[in-house]
Amino acid sequence: MPFSSPRNRKPRQPLNEAALYEYAVRSLGRKMRTVAELKRLMRTRVEKDDTGEAKMDAVIARLKEHRYLNDTRYAADYTRLRQENEKFGKRRIQQDLIQRGVHSDIIAKTLDAAYEGLPEEVQIRRFLERKRVRQPQDDKQTARVLRMLVRAGFSTGGIFKVLKQWNVPEETLAAIETLDTDAFDEPQEQ
Numbered sequence: 001m002p003f004s005s006p007r008n009r010k011p012r013q014p015l016n017e018a019a020l021y022e023y024a025v026r027s028l029g030r031k032m033r034t035v036a037e038l039k040r041l042m043r044t045r046v047e048k049d050d051t052g053e054a055k056m057d058a059v060i061a062r063l064k065e066h067r068y069l070n071d072t073r074y075a076a077d078y079t080r081l082r083q084e085n086e087k088f089g090k091r092r093i094q095q096d097l098i099q100r101g102v103h104s105d106i107i108a109k110t111l112d113a114a115y116e117g118l119p120e121e122v123q124i125r126r127f128l129e130r131k132r133v134r135q136p137q138d139d140k141q142t143a144r145v146l147r148m149l150v151r152a153g154f155s156t157g158g159i160f161k162v163l164k165q166w167n168v169p170e171e172t173l174a175a176i177e178t179l180d181t182d183a184f185d186e187p188q189e190q
Contacts, residue, residue, distance in 0.1 A: 012044075020056070024041075024063060043056070072106050079097075088127070089123055120154060127154070142172050146163070
């Protein structure tokens with residue numbers, strides 16, 4: 001069969017509501033999804049007008065009614081998995097959930113419940129153990145550890161507490177503190 005570029009393909013016919021529902025159920029069977037993610041997928045399979053939006057809304061309502069789709073449950077499961085398996089910090093999970101289209105109220109409640117009573121220093125130590133990071137020996141290694149922890153979603157305050165416990169020289173910490181690390185403390189919203 002010769003290679004066919006996307007320009008040579010026939011445009012897909014929009015799906016009716018029943019077929020769109022089946023498509024959505026198959027998509028959810030392959031992977032957990034939020035309402036926003038599922039809508040993005042379905043948008044490629046319906047008309048680009050109000051008719052398509054109405055079909056998607058009807059399918060979403062039906063999926064919620066059958067409990068196949070629930071952003072609160074998704075956020076709780078996603079947070080638990082990322083927290084237990086990856087040992088990520090609160091900010092990283094918050095950014096990931098925002099990117100996936102979960103409502104900010106749901107994110108706040110989920111993260112507050114998941115991280116309640118768990119000091120950030122303990123979380124940072126667990127992350128470092130998981131990644132098998134050793135105590136930094138010089139400024140370059142200290143900066144690398146700092147960047148890794150910021151990407152993992154930990155606050156600079158918590159990171160500096162752990163670095164001080166590791167007896168990182170004060171000159172190194174002072175040099176790192178002068179960097180613009182405040183930009184890392186703000187969650188990125190889209």
